[in-house]
Amino acid sequence: MDNNIIIDQLTPDEALSILRQLAEEDTDLERKIEQIARRRLTDINAEEIAHHVYFDLDALAVEDVWERAGDPNEYIEPGEAAWEMFEETLHPFMREMKRYQDLSMPLEAKHCCMGILQGIYLFSKESQSEYKNWADDAPSEHFQLVINNWKESTKDSADIAEIEDFVRRELSDC
Known part of the structure; x- marks a missing residue:
């Protein structure tokens, strides 16, 4: 055989x-x-990650917010349901960024961070999804959360400066 x-x-x-x-x-x-x-x-592409983040966030449907919020066993506010869905959507990307940090691969973690940030930015600026109306603060707050989580494991001041410059230059109004 x-x-x-x-x-x-x-x-x-x-x-x-x-x-x-x-x-x-x-x-x-x-x-x-x-x-x-x-x-x-090491074969990581920030733009590809951004595309996936944007696509996954843009695929969130307002009907899913209503379904989750209207669960008769456990009612939650629609805004809270939308927030949870945003968080759950970003979770795999955040886990991947953390994995690179745990593997002592700071360049890859940085590129992953940049891709996540760019994807959130694109969603906040370009998405026409009705879902977005229920999660208005989620993009900006999660944008900052991604940066903070990345910084927790990053000691290189040049990398931190690079991310801050990237945000200022490319994603300034998120």
Whole structure:
């Protein structure tokens, strides 16, 4: 049987388990795996992230706000429901930024931060979504939250200055 056929049929958990076992058994292979992983993780594009953030936020529907707010078991204000939805939408992007920080990959974390900020900015300026009316303060407050979360793990004053300059130059009225 062709080995590639077997590899192609592995579940993600099986593949990860095998990769870990190979890394434990061979330190040279472990280093090579880490090099390949780092190369893959460094392929990050702030504009692409911005597009995904904008698309995901713009896809939020006012009907979902009403549905969430009108849950008979647990009523919440529509504005609060919209806020929660905004937060939940940004969560995967924020988690990705944190992952880069945890991996000591500050350049990638910075680019991720820039992409998230740009996506929020685009949403606040360009989206015609009715949802946006229910979450008026969410873009500006989450914009600042993204910056604050990024800064918590960033010690490089040049990176901080670069983000501040980026915001001032490109996203000044968010």
